[in-house]
Amino acid sequence: MAEHAEIAAAALDAALAAILEHEDELGKLDSVAGDGDHGAGMARGFRAAVAADRNGSAGQIIANAGMAFANTAGGASGALVGMFIMSAGAALTDPIDAAKVHAALTKGIEAMVRLGKGQVGEKTMLDTLIPFAAAYGEAAQAGLSVRAAWEQALPAAEAGMKSTAQMIPKRGRSSVLREKSLGTQDPGATSIYYVLAAVGRVLAEHCP
Amino acid sequence: MTYLFNDPINFREDMIEGYVAAYSRMVERIPDASGVRIAGGAHKGKVGVLVGGGSGHYPAFCGMVGRGFATGAVIGDVFTSPPGEQCYRCGKGVDGGAGVVFSYGRYSGDVMNFSMGEMRLEMEGIDVRQVIVTDDVAASPNFDERRGVAGDFYVFKALGASAWRGDSLDTVEALGNRVNQWTRTFGIAFSGCTLPGKSEPLFTVAPGKMELGMGIHGEPGIETGDMASASEIAKLLVDKVLSDAPLDAPSRAAVMINGLGATKYEEMFVLYGSVHKLLQAAGIDIYKPLVGEFATSLNMAGCSLTVSWMDAELQALYDYPVESPAFTTWG
Structure with missing residues (x-):
């Protein structure tokens, strides 16, 4: 098994690759009720995130990446995703286990909620992240490994992402359009799912 | 179509370079930041007015920087609010020791990023106020939840005039808010x-x-x-x-x-x-x-x-x- 720091770095690389792969699709989702730049913004953020300082522990690498993301991406999603990654990384201390990963996810979500004042059901990234963290927490408590808990929690993230199609936004720029976005998945919830899925693939490759 | 560009990723940076080259008689680049300010830099003892947002809106926002107008503008990528780090750097770049007003149209990304910039400046002892423009009647029945659009101009104009004639931070802020209300x-x-x-x-x-x-x-x-x-x-x-x-x-x-x-x-x-x-x-x-x-x-x-x-x-x-x-x- 690779060092945790190397896995963290590989996870960030995989997140960037996943966002680049889906950049146009994310832009199209965003153009339904927004300005169509979500894919570009996430790509800009993750490009900066992978270029950030990679010395130190897994937590430090992730925190540095989050800082770089927040400093570069711009937009609401830049601030929110950057704060999430930075806060989660800052909370992730060695030695890493599933309970600590869950605690880090929780810290990241707390930071995001503080900044964006959102909650589940408002057609945002939180609709993917919060069910994922909850499912991950249950898996961790059941004694699953970092990797197995991630695998077990991913369907909750996917279901959360898909549920945003039936939601009417209450926050963000798309809230102005409200009904117009009905039937379309939230671009932020979608990009977060792609990132979580990419991290899951890295864990599957590197962890026992 | 947008016809003139090089690598789209560098559109903002290429735009700022050309803008400053064209109008160096009135504006200059804020060092190490994605923004411009009045040529010669912030004026000592005057309130700094930093306007901004994404690019793609010219003459909002950087076209409204100059004597009697905004002290500076922070410039984001096309239709993307500038990151908090840049709001901080540009806020610092327009500070003349009498406090700084941030003013921009109300979009959630701008609110978050300007607020993060404000926090950084406040930690360094710079008094920052935010005058958020909410003129778009289509956006919401609630005045405070509206977007800021073309009405930015009148609010920035008032802020700039008030700051330029030497009003206090409290006064500049209050006058800007009064314009927005109307x-x-x-x-x-x-x-x-x-x-x-x-x-x-x-x-x-x-x-x-x-x-x-x-x-x-x-x-x-x-x-x-x-x-x-x-x-x-x-x-x-x-x-x-x-x-x-x-x-x-x-x-x-x-x-x-x-x-x-x-x-x-x-x-x-x-x-x-x-x-x-x-x-x-x-x-x-x-x-x-x-x-x-x-x-x-x-x-x-x-x-x-x-x-x-x-x-x-x-x-x-x-x-x-x-x-x-x-x-x-x-x-």
Whole structure:
């Protein structure tokens, strides 16, 4: 098994690759009720995130990446995703286990909620992240490994992402359009799912 | 289409470089930051006014930097609020020791990022106030939840004049907020706009239709209407704006027809002729109207009507001389 720091770095690389792969699709989702730049913004953020300082522990690498993301991406999603990654990384201390990963996810979500004042059901990234963290927490408590808990929690993230199609936004720029976005998945919830899925693939490759 | 670009990723940076090269007699780059400020830097003892947001809206925001106008502008990527780090750096770049006002149209990304910049500056002992523009009547029935669009101009103009004549931070902030309270905008679009490097517009408007109440970021409108004549559109715009007129405002008001990027000035003059008569008939004492581009949405075809009511105190700020790349007047 690779060092945790190397896995963290590989996870960030995989997140960037996943966002680049889906950049146009994310832009199209965003153009339904927004300005169509979500894919570009996430790509800009993750490009900066992978270029950030990679010395130190897994937590430090992730925190540095989050800082770089927040400093570069711009937009609401830049601030929110950057704060999430930075806060989660800052909370992730060695030695890493599933309970600590869950605690880090929780810290990241707390930071995001503080900044964006959102909650589940408002057609945002939180609709993917919060069910994922909850499912991950249950898996961790059941004694699953970092990797197995991630695998077990991913369907909750996917279901959360898909549920945003039936939601009417209450926050963000798309809230102005409200009904117009009905039937379309939230671009932020979608990009977060792609990132979580990419991290899951890295864990599957590197962890026992 | 956006025709002129190199690598779309560098569009903002390429734009700033050319802008500063063109207007170095009035503006300069803020060192190590994505923004510009008045040539020669912030003035000691004066409140710094930092405006900003994404690019794609010229002359908002960087075109409104200069003497008697904004002290500086932080510049984000196209339709993307600048990161908090850049708001911090540019805020620092316009600080003259008397505090800084951040002013921008209300979009969630801008609110978050400017607020993160504010926190950093406050930690360094710089007093920061935020004057958030909420003039778009289409965005929400609740005034505080609205977007900021072309009305930015009147708020920035007042902030800049107040700061330039040496008012205190409290006064500059209060005057900016007063202008916002009395400013209303409604916009319509005839076509969507296309981001640099993209082949498809962000939304399309069907032939014979128009979008009502869209923002300035290529978002579609809140409703679609049938295309109409200029005089009918004038009536629609005047009705939408006046139906939300502030109850406590005097009769005098500045009036603006703002082009969204791909609508000709001549067309807007045709529109304005009808708007002028309708507003006069509604009892508005029209003061120094403006027809032109003040907050664009890349190459969107369309326009908006803004009415900014003013009393003698606000009128003095509107009349205050200003010199900037986009707008110069001797009062």
